[in-house]
Amino acid sequence: xxxxxxxxxxxxxxxxxxxxxxxxxxxxxxxxxxxxxxxxxxxxxxxxxxxxxxxxxxxxxxxxxxxxxxxxxxxxxxxxxxxxxxxxxxxxxxxxxxxxxxxxxxxxxxxxxxxxxxxxxxxxxxxxxxxxxxxxxxxxxxxxxxxxxxxxxxxxxxxxxxxxxxxxxxxxxxxxxxxx
Numbered sequence: 001x002x003x004x005x006x007x008x009x010x011x012x013x014x015x016x017x018x019x020x021x022x023x024x025x026x027x028x029x030x031x032x033x034x035x036x037x038x039x040x041x042x043x044x045x046x047x048x049x050x051x052x053x054x055x056x057x058x059x060x061x062x063x064x065x066x067x068x069x070x071x072x073x074x075x076x077x078x079x080x081x082x083x084x085x086x087x088x089x090x091x092x093x094x095x096x097x098x099x100x101x102x103x104x105x106x107x108x109x110x111x112x113x114x115x116x117x118x119x120x121x122x123x124x125x126x127x128x129x130x131x132x133x134x135x136x137x138x139x140x141x142x143x144x145x146x147x148x149x150x151x152x153x154x155x156x157x158x159x160x161x162x163x164x165x166x167x168x169x170x171x172x173x174x175x176x177x178x179x180x
Contacts, residue, residue, distance in 0.1 A: 007041035015041050019103065020143045027131040030110040036143040037102050046148040048140045055099045056107065056136050063095040064111060069126040075114070082118035088125055089113060109135075 007015050017039055023032040040046045067075035067084055075084045091113040097105040111132070113122045124132070 007039075007043065007045050008047065009045040010041065010043050012041045012043060012045075015039050018147050020146055022139060022143045022146060024135060024138045024142050026135040026138045028112055028128050029131045029135040031135045031139050032108040033139050033143065034106045034108075035103055036105055036140070038143050038147040040147050044148060046144045048144050049099075049102060051099050052097070052102055052105065053136070053140055055102075056095075056097045056105070056140075057133065059095050059097045060107065060109065060132055060136065063093055064109065064124045064132060065121065066124045066129045067114065067126050075126045077116040077118060077121060078123055079121050080116060080119045082116060084114045084116060084123070084125070086115050086117055089115075091122065107136075107139075 005015050006013050017037055020036045020038055021032070021034045022036060023030070025031075036048070037052060038046060038048055065078050068078055068081070070076055073083075076082065077084060089112065091111060093109050093111065095107040095109060097107060109132070112125060112128055114125050115122050
């Protein structure tokens with residue numbers, strides 16, 4: 001057994017892989033990940049492989065081209081440099097993430113896209129570039145939380161302050177639905 005197959009926290013050689021599907025929303029981006037690989041051991045140590053995060057960022061940057069940033073002026077097209085004057089609209093894009101050692105992961109990103117009036121290229125507005133990175137990080141953390149069972153807390157056993165922070169952490173900034 002190699003060091004890559006051992007738990008980095010306790011050194012246990014019984015590291016298991018679980019594939020998870022999860023959906024999160026962060027700022028203006030919603031991401032649904034299918035087949036996210038999460039490693040965990042018998043001692044409840046959970047880890048999302050770092051290569052999955054790097055590959056997801058790389059694949060999303062290729063599949064979601066971002067507009068050129070201009071200071072105090074409208075964004076410009078990445079290919080023809082014309083000003084992006086058309087309004088942004090919601091678009092769903094599928095991103096396939098591949099690595100050499102992990103199974104294929106499919107991300108479905110619901111993002112705002114702007115079409116260039118000159119060449120017709122759909123691209124991410126510059127203000128939403130950071131939101132993609134935040135959404136991917138939130139997705140990987142949510143997948144790790146699902147495997148670790150962090151969401152499986154009995155709220156009745158918590159005190160008032162712990163109950164509030166648990167609900168806040170579960171909502172991840174989303175408003176509460178009525179009746180919950």
